[in-house]
Amino acid sequence: MENIKAIIEALILAAEAPLALDKICVVLDEAEKTEVKNALDRLITEYDERQSGICLQEVAGGFQFRTRSELSCWVKKLKGTKPASLSPAALETLAIVAYRQPIVKMEIESIRGVDVSAPLRGLLDKKLIRIVGRKDVPGKPIIYGTTKKFLEVFNLKDLSELPNLRELKELNEQQETIQEFYE
Amino acid sequence: MDNETTNYAIKLDIFEGPLDLLLYLIKKNEIDIYNIPVALITEQYLQYLKIIKSLNLDLAGEYLVMASTLIHIKSRMLLPVPEEPSEEGAEEDPRAELIKQLLEYQSFKEAAADLGKRPLLERDVFTRSAPITDEVDKSAENDDELMEVSIFELIEAFHRLVSRIDKKDLLEIDMEKMSITDIINDVMERLTREKNLTFEELLGERIDRRRIIYTFLAILELIKLKMVKAYQTSAFGVIRIFPAVES
Numbered sequence: 001m002e003n004i005k006a007i008i009e010a011l012i013l014a015a016e017a018p019l020a021l022d023k024i025c026v027v028l029d030e031a032e033k034t035e036v037k038n039a040l041d042r043l044i045t046e047y048d049e050r051q052s053g054i055c056l057q058e059v060a061g062g063f064q065f066r067t068r069s070e071l072s073c074w075v076k077k078l079k080g081t082k083p084a085s086l087s088p089a090a091l092e093t094l095a096i097v098a099y100r101q102p103i104v105k106m107e108i109e110s111i112r113g114v115d116v117s118a119p120l121r122g123l124l125d126k127k128l129i130r131i132v133g134r135k136d137v138p139g140k141p142i143i144y145g146t147t148k149k150f151l152e153v154f155n156l157k158d159l160s161e162l163p164n165l166r167e168l169k170e171l172n173e174q175q176e177t178i179q180e181f182y183e
Numbered sequence: 184m185d186n187e188t189t190n191y192a193i194k195l196d197i198f199e200g201p202l203d204l205l206l207y208l209i210k211k212n213e214i215d216i217y218n219i220p221v222a223l224i225t226e227q228y229l230q231y232l233k234i235i236k237s238l239n240l241d242l243a244g245e246y247l248v249m250a251s252t253l254i255h256i257k258s259r260m261l262l263p264v265p266e267e268p269s270e271e272g273a274e275e276d277p278r279a280e281l282i283k284q285l286l287e288y289q290s291f292k293e294a295a296a297d298l299g300k301r302p303l304l305e306r307d308v309f310t311r312s313a314p315i316t317d318e319v320d321k322s323a324e325n326d327d328e329l330m331e332v333s334i335f336e337l338i339e340a341f342h343r344l345v346s347r348i349d350k351k352d353l354l355e356i357d358m359e360k361m362s363i364t365d366i367i368n369d370v371m372e373r374l375t376r377e378k379n380l381t382f383e384e385l386l387g388e389r390i391d392r393r394r395i396i397y398t399f400l401a402i403l404e405l406i407k408l409k410m411v412k413a414y415q416t417s418a419f420g421v422i423r424i425f426p427a428v429e430s
Contacts, residue, residue, distance in 0.1 A: 094295070113203075155304065
């Protein structure tokens, strides 16, 4: 298939949500996965190289055309939308859920040191987190995790793309030194 | 100690909880988080709680729990360290648990800030499929669904405007010649130019009783003639006048 790149481009444009690699392979029934992946990579570079207003991005386990972030002021003007902003409390709660999932409310509260009912509800409403299940301990607390929409909104390929928590590593090292100090 | 504890800037709303407040105090005093002077921090922390209370703000129970933890740690720090360590190993620093909590919270606070800085969908980046309102220039205040308005809402808008103008002006007798036909022509001309306008916009700067009444009558006349249509986005919302036929 010599025009595979063009086909993939069309598929991604026509798809409503980020289009998964597997899905593209299914549509192009005879195509090899590596071949599709190569074509995708070529497409991504092409868009980058010609400094296009849109870029092909890997988000939430798929590929999607998005406008470049530098151009946001223009697009916003066109759409006249106000971005739904998250409060610091919501953002902190979301970060904890994202890094520590699956997690129950009590664990989030022990990290933040305050009640998180309100931010949790807000995040559920915004569909950034979801109820994954119930923990098998007394009280059967609800377990939370992030959603696919979270990846889409925060421009993440998958959860592994979350940057490492800086302090935690440092913390463990430091704890050892504290212990040494006291020995 | 006193001069250190008196002049705090009050920025209470920025604290996300007791840990956040502690982090703030640590940063403000340029203290090493691994070696917190508990006495100083406890004092400042309690000072803050006083401020919160004096402002009659809702003091979450968590703040009090932290206060008691701090006091507990402070008292433990005062106890002499046993000369011979017990068999279980080293005596733990009474601050260790708090330090761990603070560091953990701090790392998530940073992670949250990092998340917020990412190119967010619908804030920094956009996808293709989102629907766009047809009136691009007005879309900011016009993105709700339009609904047709009844005559009562028009009257109410009229009433709102009349009650807004200064009562004194009502006594003046203005002999300016104005005819409904003039206003109708004026309204139609502006509507074809601007595509849609609110009642307020149609009046422009010249808000006097006569002008309001004439404009109102002109709109009613135009609606009757089916030359314009009036819509509003929600009950009590702004009423927009559209030309009935696209020019």
